Amino acid sequence: MISALISIGGTATRRAFRGFLALATLVGVLQGIALATLVPVLLSLYRNDAGAAWYWLAVLGLVAAAGGTLLARVTMWGFHLAMDVIVAMHRRIGQRLVELPIGWFTPATTGRTSHVAVRGTMFVAQTAMDILVPLTLHVVTPLTVAVATCFYDWRMGLALLAAAPVIWLSATVAGRRNGAAERRIHDAAAATNTRLLEFAEKQLTLRAAGIEGTAYTPLDDAIDAQRRAGRRALWSSVLGLALQGLVVQTAFGAAVTLGVYLTVHGTADPVHVVALIGLCAQFTGPLKILAELGTALRRSAVEVGAVRDLVELDGLPEPATPSPVPPRHDIAFHDVTFAYEPGPGHEQRGQPVLNRLSLTVPHRSMVALVGPSGSGKTTLTRLIARFWDVQDGAVTLGGTDVRDFATDDLMAQLSLVFQDVYLFDDTLEANIRLGNPEATDEQVRRAAEFAAVTEIAERLPNGWHSSVGEGGRALSGGERQRVSIARALVKNAPVVLFDEATAALDPTTEAVVAESIRLLAGRATVLVIAHSLATVAQADSIAFLDGGAVVEHGTHEDLLERNGRYAQFWRSHAGETPLRTPVHIPAGES
Numbered sequence: 308m309i310s311a312l313i314s315i316g317g318t319a320t321r322r323a324f325r326g327f328l329a330l331a332t333l334v335g336v337l338q339g340i341a342l343a344t345l346v347p348v349l350l351s352l353y354r355n356d357a358g359a360a361w362y363w364l365a366v367l368g369l370v371a372a373a374g375g376t377l378l379a380r381v382t383m384w385g386f387h388l389a390m391d392v393i394v395a396m397h398r399r400i401g402q403r404l405v406e407l408p409i410g411w412f413t414p415a416t417t418g419r420t421s422h423v424a425v426r427g428t429m430f431v432a433q434t435a436m437d438i439l440v441p442l443t444l445h446v447v448t449p450l451t452v453a454v455a456t457c458f459y460d461w462r463m464g465l466a467l468l469a470a471a472p473v474i475w476l477s478a479t480v481a482g483r484r485n486g487a488a489e490r491r492i493h494d495a496a497a498a499t500n501t502r503l504l505e506f507a508e509k510q511l512t513l514r515a516a517g518i519e520g521t522a523y524t525p526l527d528d529a530i531d532a533q534r535r536a537g538r539r540a541l542w543s544s545v546l547g548l549a550l551q552g553l554v555v556q557t558a559f560g561a562a563v564t565l566g567v568y569l570t571v572h573g574t575a576d577p578v579h580v581v582a583l584i585g586l587c588a589q590f591t592g593p594l595k596i597l598a599e600l601g602t603a604l605r606r607s608a609v610e611v612g613a614v615r616d617l618v619e620l621d622g623l624p625e626p627a628t629p630s631p632v633p634p635r636h637d638i639a640f641h642d643v644t645f646a647y648e649p650g651p652g653h654e655q656r657g658q659p660v661l662n663r664l665s666l667t668v669p670h671r672s673m674v675a676l677v678g679p680s681g682s683g684k685t686t687l688t689r690l691i692a693r694f695w696d697v698q699d700g701a702v703t704l705g706g707t708d709v710r711d712f713a714t715d716d717l718m719a720q721l722s723l724v725f726q727d728v729y730l731f732d733d734t735l736e737a738n739i740r741l742g743n744p745e746a747t748d749e750q751v752r753r754a755a756e757f758a759a760v761t762e763i764a765e766r767l768p769n770g771w772h773s774s775v776g777e778g779g780r781a782l783s784g785g786e787r788q789r790v791s792i793a794r795a796l797v798k799n800a801p802v803v804l805f806d807e808a809t810a811a812l813d814p815t816t817e818a819v820v821a822e823s824i825r826l827l828a829g830r831a832t833v834l835v836i837a838h839s840l841a842t843v844a845q846a847d848s849i850a851f852l853d854g855g856a857v858v859e860h861g862t863h864e865d866l867l868e869r870n871g872r873y874a875q876f877w878r879s880h881a882g883e884t885p886l887r888t889p890v891h892i893p894a895g896e897s
């Protein structure tokens with residue numbers, strides 16, 4: 308647990324934790340000494356020795372005051388430590404999220420991340436402030452009491468010290484059981500969180516499918532699983548606490564029995580023994596809730612461990628000496644094999660999605676990717692941007708393996724226009740400028756004009772400074788697509804990866820897509836997942852994918868002449884649902 312916190316917080320936290328725990332231990336020792344000092348106070352009173360009673364009372368007061376002062380200090384320290392670790396945790400999570408391959412981000416992983424970040428943070432604060440200090444005190448104080456008892460009566464002292472490992476063992480057993488149950492609760496809660504987010508985000512889809520109210524089975528199942536895990540954890544913790552209570556009471560009973568035995572056999576003074584039995588109660592009292600504190604610590608450990616697992620995830624490996632940005636921008640796939648990593652819902656690494664695939668997109672040419680759904684077109688384009696790294700073969704840009712570029716350099720060479728357009732809750736202008744923060748106003752306006760975003764700005768109440776709402780909610784799907792095209796154009800990257808929308812677009816957006824592809828042709832290396840006849844017709848060549856391999860590659864005419872898979876595919880599409888034909892941007896919009 309502490310090692311998890313330290314690994315998140317770094318060296319400074321390690322030093323701070325050592326000091327913090329040392330101080331908490333000192334407070335525990337002082338509290339134990341204060342309790343042990345009660346024995347001479349009581350004995351002095353019994354012997355009517357007022358001087359000695361006042362003396363020991365003064366000692367007790369001084370030790371208790373020192374312990375109290377240091378306790379206040381260590382509590383404050385715990386608060387500051389918690390804040391430091393929380394800040395470090397947020398920083399590490401943020402840093403790791405930036406370094407993770409883009410392909411890692413799925414609704415399931417982001418749901419888990421938000422759960423881990425929020426709960427982990429809460430538990431760190433709780434651990435450092437509410438658990439570690441009491442836990443240390445509840446261990447160190449009874450041990451100090453046991454050692455002190457040895458000085459008054461070595462037999463009773465040894466009995467207490469002998470009971471300590473048994474109590475420790477029972478607390479550990481109870482804590483382990485609870486820890487396992489807590490882990491199950493954690494996993495169940497994270498799964499519910501993901502389902503809940505999905506339930507909230509996909510309301511439109513659910514309602515369109517006629518799933519009304521809360522009757523969404525995966526969410527119900529997740530809540531049920533969480534309830535079952537909670538019930539099991541409750542039983543586990545009740546049994547653990549009962550075991551712990553039994554062991555502690557037995558230890559106390561044994562100490563009292565020993566005291567009585569020693570008194571009866573005349574080897575101990577009864578008054579002495581009465582005072583020591585009082586002290587024994589101070590030994591067993593704190594230990595009774597040791598299992599409870601241990602459980603709380605393990606609960607924290609599960610959450611903090613999940614944060615550590617998150618921050619220790621493998622990011623994209625960065626080259627030790629990044630290759631320089633190449634002057635030419637041809638893209639080549641050399642015998643590429645790629646299978647998705649296991650993840651929630653698909654724990655085994657599946658069959659390769661791309662199988663020894665080779666394809667070349669020459670510098671400043673346009674290649675259209677066509678093929679049945681699931682043939683690997685999207686995966687192929689995403690490998691260029693290192694959403695994931697290939698397992699075999701290589702993807703090169705300008706002759707250099709994409710893994711040999713610094714990630715920033717690689718991304719600077721790419722413009723991505725994908726279907727899942729996300730606009731930030733910022734102004735229209737800021738969303739375009741995101742493509743190139745250095746762009747002048749003139750460049751932003753020109754890209755916007757080309758992508759027919761100017762007319763959106765004219766319609767909105769605050770023009771370019773209008774907010775587009777969270778995720779671009781204030782705009783239609785087509786309008787969002789246009790903003791994303793303007794964003795890509797303003798970036799002016801030498802390589803453009805374009806995923807044409809599969810859904811029918813409004814005429815203006817369709818024209819913008821066709822025009823922007825026309826504009827890019829000859830200026831950039833373009834790899835486009837094509838769905839429209841207009842795009843296919845403009846491409847220098849077409850690669851037909853099936854089953855994760857390029858089965859045909861050539862010009863539209865060549866492939867039609869070959870009368871193979873592409874010709875068949877094209878004819879069936881043109882026959883059933885004609886591929887979209889070019890639409891011209893209305894005057895004034897281009």
Ligand SMILES: Nc1ncnc2c1ncn2[C@@H]1O[C@H](COP(=O)(O)OP(=O)(O)OP(=O)(O)O)[C@@H](O)[C@H]1O
Nearest residue numbers: 413647653660678679680681682683684685686687
């Ligand atoms: N993140 C992912 N995790 C696991 N499998 C995935 C993931 N993304 C895609 N796949 C699988 O990889 C295969 C290829 O998918 P891909 O999206 O690349 O195909 P596509 O040709 O672009 O399909 P479409 O035209 O329908 O978009 C499919 O079987 C798909 O189920």
